[in-house]
Amino acid sequence: MSTTDTTALADAAQTRPGSEWWRTAVIYQIYPRSFADGNGDGIGDLPGITAHLDDLVALGVDAVWLSPFFRSPQHDAGYDVADYCDVDPLFGTLADADELIAQAHARDIRLIVDLVPNHSSNEHVWFQQALAAAPGSPERGRYMFRDGKGTAGELPPNNWESVFGGPAWTRVTEADGTPGQWYLHLFDSTQPDFDWSNPEVQEEFRRVLRFWLDRGVDGFRVDVAHGLVKTDGLPDHLPSVDGDSMGGDADDVPYWGQEGVHEIYRDWNRVLAEYDGDRALCAEAWLPTVDKTALWVRPDEMHQAFNFPYLMTQWHAPELREVISESLRAFPAVGAPATWVLSNHDVVRHASRLALTAENPQGHGIGPDSPGQPIPEVGLRRARAATTLMLALPGSSYLYQGEELGLPEVIELPDDVRQDPTWFRTDGERYGRDGCRVPLPWTPEAPAYGFNTTGASWLPQPAEWAGLARSVQEDQPDSTLWLYRSLLATRRAEGLGAGTLEWLPGYGDDVVALRNGDVTVIANAGTAAVPLPKGTVLVASGPLAGDDLPADTAVWLRTA
Numbered sequence: 188m189s190t191t192d193t194t195a196l197a198d199a200a201q202t203r204p205g206s207e208w209w210r211t212a213v214i215y216q217i218y219p220r221s222f223a224d225g226n227g228d229g230i231g232d233l234p235g236i237t238a239h240l241d242d243l244v245a246l247g248v249d250a251v252w253l254s255p256f257f258r259s260p261q262h263d264a265g266y267d268v269a270d271y272c273d274v275d276p277l278f279g280t281l282a283d284a285d286e287l288i289a290q291a292h293a294r295d296i297r298l299i300v301d302l303v304p305n306h307s308s309n310e311h312v313w314f315q316q317a318l319a320a321a322p323g324s325p326e327r328g329r330y331m332f333r334d335g336k337g338t339a340g341e342l343p344p345n346n347w348e349s350v351f352g353g354p355a356w357t358r359v360t361e362a363d364g365t366p367g368q369w370y371l372h373l374f375d376s377t378q379p380d381f382d383w384s385n386p387e388v389q390e391e392f393r394r395v396l397r398f399w400l401d402r403g404v405d406g407f408r409v410d411v412a413h414g415l416v417k418t419d420g421l422p423d424h425l426p427s428v429d430g431d432s433m434g435g436d437a438d439d440v441p442y443w444g445q446e447g448v449h450e451i452y453r454d455w456n457r458v459l460a461e462y463d464g465d466r467a468l469c470a471e472a473w474l475p476t477v478d479k480t481a482l483w484v485r486p487d488e489m490h491q492a493f494n495f496p497y498l499m500t501q502w503h504a505p506e507l508r509e510v511i512s513e514s515l516r517a518f519p520a521v522g523a524p525a526t527w528v529l530s531n532h533d534v535v536r537h538a539s540r541l542a543l544t545a546e547n548p549q550g551h552g553i554g555p556d557s558p559g560q561p562i563p564e565v566g567l568r569r570a571r572a573a574t575t576l577m578l579a580l581p582g583s584s585y586l587y588q589g590e591e592l593g594l595p596e597v598i599e600l601p602d603d604v605r606q607d608p609t610w611f612r613t614d615g616e617r618y619g620r621d622g623c624r625v626p627l628p629w630t631p632e633a634p635a636y637g638f639n640t641t642g643a644s645w646l647p648q649p650a651e652w653a654g655l656a657r658s659v660q661e662d663q664p665d666s667t668l669w670l671y672r673s674l675l676a677t678r679r680a681e682g683l684g685a686g687t688l689e690w691l692p693g694y695g696d697d698v699v700a701l702r703n704g705d706v707t708v709i710a711n712a713g714t715a716a717v718p719l720p721k722g723t724v725l726v727a728s729g730p731l732a733g734d735d736l737p738a739d740t741a742v743w744l745r746t747a
């Protein structure tokens with residue numbers, strides 16, 4: 188069936204068997220350390236977020252996802268959690284978290300938090316107890332400790348590699364000072380993997396879920412949701428491609444997508460169901476296809492899963508039509524909404540990524556020496572068009588802080604300010620993710636462009652960001668901020684999130700043309716302008732050329 192066949196209706200009706208908010212929500216990701224800094228120490232915090240909630244109301248989002256703010260030594264920017272039930276002093280206090288939840292709810296904004304169940308920090312009390320205990324002890328049994336290979340256990344238990352580069356095993360020194368066992372860490376050596384076959388681990392995470400549900404959060408984004416269970420015997424495996432990164436490209440990776448993970452989410456689904464108010468779980472499961480991703484959102488498992496196949500799709504119309512069609516088939520087939528996402532804190536911002544001319548595997552980042560450098564104007568034009576297309580699609584969409592300002596990836600960060608463990612574990616071979624994590628600009632004249640009042644900033648902001656500051660864009664009707672606001676307002680007014688997609692025939696291969704309800708959407712990913720149908724323009728991602736839609740531009744129309 189051709190994707191431009193009018194009979195090829197991607198019926199999203201099944202995406203709304205109920206009225207649950209998460210089926211259609213636009214969810215804005217806040218990366219707390221880079222959003223707004225309330226106390227001026229150079230790191231964003233919870234009071235900083237609370238102070239800016241009205242800006243999110245003005246933007247028009249339905250919900251916020253907060254990246255981790257829990258107690259952590261910050262070796263992976265908080266994805267190394269030392270205490271799941273406390274706020275790191277860097278970000279504030281539990282009272283600040285309660286206040287943020289209350290203030291968000293007072294504005295009808297839902298709030299989901301990040302849960303990191305694959306691994307803890309090495310400073311978690313359980314891991315400290317495991318180090319102090321003997322091989323084979325119950326304390327070690329909460330993590331993946333194994334004896335090494337070789338005559339004296341001097342070789343790692345298998346050949347697995349860390350997602351951040353280097354081996355996935357680190358050897359410990361036993362209490363008596365002798366070289367000892369090894370522990371598994373799919374990520375940094377400061378992030379030991381839990382053993383999810385251990386009932387104590389399972390019970391602890393039920394407790395963590397309830398702790399935050401009791402405080403009123405609307406759900407959880409679940410980190411590495413495809414990684415918790417490992418194949419018995421931990422057989423050798425090398426990633427098939429260098430870009431394997433967070434997720435498996437291959438089918439048989441012994442640490443990704445194992446059948447056993449699904450039982451964990453069925454269990455969590457039951458925990459959430461004890462609470463009122465449509466609490467939701469969203470899977471961060473980096474899987475190569477939407478069909479595989481849909482396994483995480485079967486009726487008794489999670490509620491949403493990030494659509495990474497969509498995020499990874501180039502600005503290329505045939506591939507976009509294909510991934511959209513597949514998504515609107517595969518997710519509704521299991522009763523779940525399709526989700527859409529273009530940027531997050533792990534990938535090159537889409538205002539740069541969509542104009543790269545060399546492949547850039549997820550998580551590898553770009554820096555001054557990377558091949559295929561983007562032309563900023565092309566990237567921004569495409570990003571605005573891509574977002575205009577995305578926000579017209581039925582289902583739920585995720586936005587990443589700063590994309591509403593059209594922020595590009597910061598490519599020129601000096602080496603000595605980089606902090607991503609990827610950078611260190613690959614000896615600078617991969618730049619990593621710092622370039623998408625630079626603190627936001629709020630006002631042009633203020634210190635750190637209004638990120639705080641002191642000028643401190645954990646990563647330096649480029650001088651050009653003065654011109655991209657939110658307060659500057661407030662006064663510019665052609666700004667990216669205005670575009671996002673009109674897209675979100677129109678999406679809400681037209682009910683696009685709960686709509687149904689119909690492909691429109693008669694456009695060239697380089698064009699994505701569809702209808703959702705009363706709205707016609709045309710996105711031109713080619714190089715030549717295309718004639719537009721007659722109608723009223725509701726929103727356009729850039730200037731039109733008379734009755735034509737220029738290259739790298741998308742439009743929403745009301746046609747006759």
Ligand code: NOJ
Pocket residue numbers: 263266267303374410411433471532533
């Ligand atoms: C995925 C998170 O999004 C990423 O930032 C983190 O480094 C890894 N999981 C490990 O927790």
Ligand code: CA
Pocket residue numbers: 224225226227228229230231232277
């Ligand atoms: Ca701060």
